[in-house]
Amino acid sequence: MRFSLRQLEYFIAAGETGSITLASERIHISQPSISTAISQLEKELQVQLFVRHHAQGLSLTPVGRDMLREAKGLIAQAEGLYTLASETGGQVRGPLSLGCMVTLAPMLVPELAHAFTTAFPATRLRHVEGDQEQLIGGLRRSETDLALTYDLQVPDDILFTGLADLPPHVLVGEAHPFARRPAVAMADLVGEPMILLDLPLSREYFLALFMKDGLQPSIAARSAHQEVVRTMVANGYGYTLFNVRPRSEQALDGKRLVRVRLAGEHRPMRIGLARLRQLNRSRLVEAFETHCRAFISNAYIPGMVAPATERWVART
Template sequence: MPLRFTLRQLEYFVAAGKAGSIAAASQRINVSSPSISTAIAQLEAQFGIQLFVRQHAQGLALTPGGRRFFHEAKLLLDAAEALHDLAGDIADQARGPINVGCFVTLAPLVMTALRRDFELSHPEARVGQVEGSQEELLDMLRRAEIDLAITYDLELPREVIFEPLARLPPCVMLAPGHRFAGRAGVSLEELAGEPMVLLDLPLSREYFLSLFQTAGLRPRIAERTRDLAVLRSLVASGYGYALINVRARNSMASDGSPLELLRLEGDFRPMTIGLATMRADRITRIVAAFQAHCRERISAAGIPGMAEL
């Protein structure tokens, strides 16, 4: 009996099953909602079964039969992906899709350069990228939505393997008009009484605050933001200093206002940038190739998009 369904239809169905709604699946795989709806309807018509219960308020819910179908469809897609790996082994090439997550503050500096160079050296690779906080990246790894994450050594669970690549010590960002501007470095004791702009991301926030706690100090937090670009603008406008680990080569805020970076004096635990994968995952050829690419580009000698302090 000839097959009357496609792997693409299965891919759209599995995406909808994972996301729990057509709209969320559309955003996740960058395919229009009508295309996903049509694929699901075609599968239901072909096999004569109902795969989802449509719930207007809560999106989609798999039927009991749909859950069994979802499991087998995912196995089939995994097997098809394994054929890509086998073809790569035979041709001695890394090919096929890879989904990479990147910590949100690292992504604008690091991810684009890494991706472009990798795609140029591996023309049959298809790199998808997504940005998120540490918690979001770990959740995406658990749900197999990404193959690996470029992130920090923050609160990593036991099921995650982390390969360290480079250490990023904390440094101080401030406006040229700040009273500490022009110095080579400044101590945490000197900063404690100054207004601070806090990067208010989960785990990052705790890391920066722990520096003060370890030193027996309490920061004077004047502003909070989850967005690095907003943080740079607030600092440039004189709302306070900020502690950061990423060091952009561009020493200006988004509006063109200048910024300065100073060394934070003292012995403080740096953040470590590296690669996170799930312990139980099989490392495919394409993932192994991307890991090797990251090891070549990210090291103590330099990090793409970052300046030396």
């Protein structure tokens, strides 16, 4: 056999994303390396795996679709050898695939993953980002072992273990009148333009905060990208409601943002670990869950201002 498991991994990434560019972003490998690996695999197997579309990505050929299914099976078997060695040898080792809510990943994953692989050098951690629906789908398809996400409409086949609570707050630019208030009530927001974080289930959570008080927000703009929302707010387009509390008080363009307490009692979003209920935990998964419990709590959250340390002050 003159092809490698690494080449198969690159082929799988390209086949599932339909793009060398997206595959590169997903597995953090350069585009030329992925292209070369696929070409070598096609030459070795003497088949065409993809149809290349200029500026429109890739599509699998019929034999490519069959090969993708078989390649995923081979990779799963190979990874099973690491799991078997870990379980019988008492060592935490092998690959772990982690899904993470797209709004949490920039803050949680770098510190969390680096600390874990430093503590357990025989492990490899691969992470993917997505919204809640994508993360649940990844767990069900066994594409990921665990997901760091919120307790938003968690289905019965998913086991969720809570780690930290994030109450909602109001986010405004420093020139906004709300920036000088100690707190803002839901009723105060109704007449103001809202920039909505438009992600599945997240948007329903934020809109439900208004609905429970019989209120209707005035949505001026929407975006599925957290940093777009933050930058629009910093530039005076309106306010937004967030749960995440980045340690940086600046948007990407350098303009300052101000967090303001949301008056009243509101259901927080709970950060936690989700996994498929019917699957038994491996030693590796168990070790990562323990690691997350040590790193994420109401007193400390990587990359964020933790709820227990938040100090709301009146601004003059």
